[in-house]
Amino acid sequence: MPRPLSLNEDRLFPSDPATRAVARRLYGEVKGLPIVSPHGHTDPEWFASDAPFKDATSLLLAPDHYLFRMLYSQGVGMAALGVPSRQGPSEADPREAWRLFASHQHLFRATPSAMWLAHVFATVFGFDVALDASTADLYFDRIGEALATPAYRPRALFERFNIELLATTESPVDDLRHHAAIRRSGWSGRVVTAYRPDPVIDAEHEQFPTALQRFGELTGQDVRSWRGYLEAHRRRRAAFAEMGATSTDHGHPTAATADLAPAEAEALFGRIVGGAFDAQDAELFRAQMLTEMAQMSLDDGLxxxxxxxxxxxHNALLFRDFGRDRGADIPTPTDYVGALKPLLDRYGNEAGLTVIVFTLDETSYSRELAPLAGHYPALRLGPAWWFHDSPEGMRRFREQTTETAGFYNTVGFNDDTRAFLSIPARHDMARRVDCGFLARLVAEHRLDEEEAAETAVDLAYNLVKRAYRLG
Incomplete structure (x- = not known):
C-alpha cells in the first residue's frame, strides 16, 4: 500500500508548544502575501507562448538539477532520466524516466527536495498518496491530464501561485524575443529579465569567442576595443532594462574585484581578446569587470x-557529454574581506549603489559577510543560496548574520530555480523558517510579537522589493 501524502500545518515550526504557537501567528501574517521572485532561471518562452507543459518528466524531473544530481550519485544514468545532452533532447521514454525517478524516492528523505515535491504534489495536483514505484503511473497520468487543461498553462499557474513578479536570467547575447513577446501579448503577469554577462566576461568560458562576436553584432560596437566593449555592455544593459530588468548577476568563481588604472585595464583587455592570456589574466579580468559593472550600476540603477x-x-565527463548546469557544481572556500576591498574602496560608500553578495561558503557568514554588510552602505546579503536554501541552511543564515548585520541589511528570499512549480513551495519554506526563528526571539523576550510580525512581513515581501528596486 502506498503511504498517504499530507502536509502538516506545523511543518518546520519549533517543537516547543508555546514557541510554535507564536510561529503559527506570525506565519498567518505572511502566508498569503504575493510571491516576489527576483532571481531565477525559469524559461521566459513558457510565458511568451503559454503553451501546455508536456509531461511530468519534462516539467518536474529533467530540468531540476537538485533531483538528478542525487539520482546520478546513486548510479542512475542522466540519459535515462530524460536530461538533454549536448547531442540534443533525451531519447528516454518519459514514462519510464518517471518510473525510475519514482522508484528512488527514498534517496530524498529529509532533503529540501522532498519537501518541495510534497508541496507540489499535494497543493498543485491534489495527490493524497505518496509517489513511489507503485504510484508512478498514477502520478504520470494524472499530471499529464492536468497539464492538458487551461488551468495548468504557464500563465494560469503564475496567477494561481500569486506571483507578483518573476525574474528570469539571460545572457547579453540573448535577443530577449520572449520577453518582447510577453510585453506584446497584453498579459498582466510581470516577468522581467536580469543581465548575466558571464559568457562575454569570463575568457575561460567555452562560449566566450562566439559570444563576444555576437555581442558586437547585437550592439553595433567594436567589442575588440576596450571602449567599444564597455559601450556594448551599456547598450545591452539598457536593452535589458527596457524589458524590465532591475538587476545584473555575476557567477564568477571567486569574489575577486580589481580597480586597475585605465591603461592597465585596456592592456589586460587586449591580452584577453588577443588570446594571449593565462589563468591569472582571466581572473584579473573578471575582477576588473565587477568594478566596471559597479560603475555602470551607479549610472543606470541596476x-x-x-x-x-x-x-x-566539476565532473569533466558529465560536462563533456551533457554540458553546463548538470548538478556537478561544488562549493569552494571563498574570501570576501580581501576580494571585495578594491570594489568597496571605490564604491562601497555609495548609498545609491546596491551590491547583493551571496555565498556557498557558510564559514564566511559571521566572520566576513555579516560584518561587511553591517558596515558598507552599498552592500547587502543575499539569502541562503543553492545548497543552503534548506531549512537548516536558512536557520544557520539567520543565526550567524542577524546579530551583526541585522535583518535589514539582508534582501528577503529568492528561489533561484528552474523548477517553476516549486516556487511557491520554496517561498513557503523560507517564510516558515523565518517565522520559526522570529518566534524563538519572541519566546526569549528579545523581540515583542508586534515587532516580529512586522519583521516577518518585511522578510517575506518588503525587503526584496526594496533591495531589487521593484516598487
Missing part, C-alpha cells in the same frame, strides 16, 4: 548580484 564560490562543472 542592482548588482555577485554569486561566487562554485567550482562549476
Amino acid at each position: 542592482v548588482m548580484q555577485i554569486h561566487p564560490g562554485s567550482f562549476r562543472n
Whole structure:
C-alpha cells in the first residue's frame, strides 16, 4: 500500500508548544502575501507562448538539477532520466524516466527536495498518496491530464501561485524575443529579465569567442576595443532594462574585484581578446569587470548580484557529454574581506549603489559577510543560496548574520530555480523558517510579537522589493 501524502500545518515550526504557537501567528501574517521572485532561471518562452507543459518528466524531473544530481550519485544514468545532452533532447521514454525517478524516492528523505515535491504534489495536483514505484503511473497520468487543461498553462499557474513578479536570467547575447513577446501579448503577469554577462566576461568560458562576436553584432560596437566593449555592455544593459530588468548577476568563481588604472585595464583587455592570456589574466579580468559593472550600476540603477564560490562543472565527463548546469557544481572556500576591498574602496560608500553578495561558503557568514554588510552602505546579503536554501541552511543564515548585520541589511528570499512549480513551495519554506526563528526571539523576550510580525512581513515581501528596486 502506498503511504498517504499530507502536509502538516506545523511543518518546520519549533517543537516547543508555546514557541510554535507564536510561529503559527506570525506565519498567518505572511502566508498569503504575493510571491516576489527576483532571481531565477525559469524559461521566459513558457510565458511568451503559454503553451501546455508536456509531461511530468519534462516539467518536474529533467530540468531540476537538485533531483538528478542525487539520482546520478546513486548510479542512475542522466540519459535515462530524460536530461538533454549536448547531442540534443533525451531519447528516454518519459514514462519510464518517471518510473525510475519514482522508484528512488527514498534517496530524498529529509532533503529540501522532498519537501518541495510534497508541496507540489499535494497543493498543485491534489495527490493524497505518496509517489513511489507503485504510484508512478498514477502520478504520470494524472499530471499529464492536468497539464492538458487551461488551468495548468504557464500563465494560469503564475496567477494561481500569486506571483507578483518573476525574474528570469539571460545572457547579453540573448535577443530577449520572449520577453518582447510577453510585453506584446497584453498579459498582466510581470516577468522581467536580469543581465548575466558571464559568457562575454569570463575568457575561460567555452562560449566566450562566439559570444563576444555576437555581442558586437547585437550592439553595433567594436567589442575588440576596450571602449567599444564597455559601450556594448551599456547598450545591452539598457536593452535589458527596457524589458524590465532591475538587476545584473555575476557567477564568477571567486569574489575577486580589481580597480586597475585605465591603461592597465585596456592592456589586460587586449591580452584577453588577443588570446594571449593565462589563468591569472582571466581572473584579473573578471575582477576588473565587477568594478566596471559597479560603475555602470551607479549610472543606470541596476542592482548588482555577485554569486561566487562554485567550482562549476566539476565532473569533466558529465560536462563533456551533457554540458553546463548538470548538478556537478561544488562549493569552494571563498574570501570576501580581501576580494571585495578594491570594489568597496571605490564604491562601497555609495548609498545609491546596491551590491547583493551571496555565498556557498557558510564559514564566511559571521566572520566576513555579516560584518561587511553591517558596515558598507552599498552592500547587502543575499539569502541562503543553492545548497543552503534548506531549512537548516536558512536557520544557520539567520543565526550567524542577524546579530551583526541585522535583518535589514539582508534582501528577503529568492528561489533561484528552474523548477517553476516549486516556487511557491520554496517561498513557503523560507517564510516558515523565518517565522520559526522570529518566534524563538519572541519566546526569549528579545523581540515583542508586534515587532516580529512586522519583521516577518518585511522578510517575506518588503525587503526584496526594496533591495531589487521593484516598487
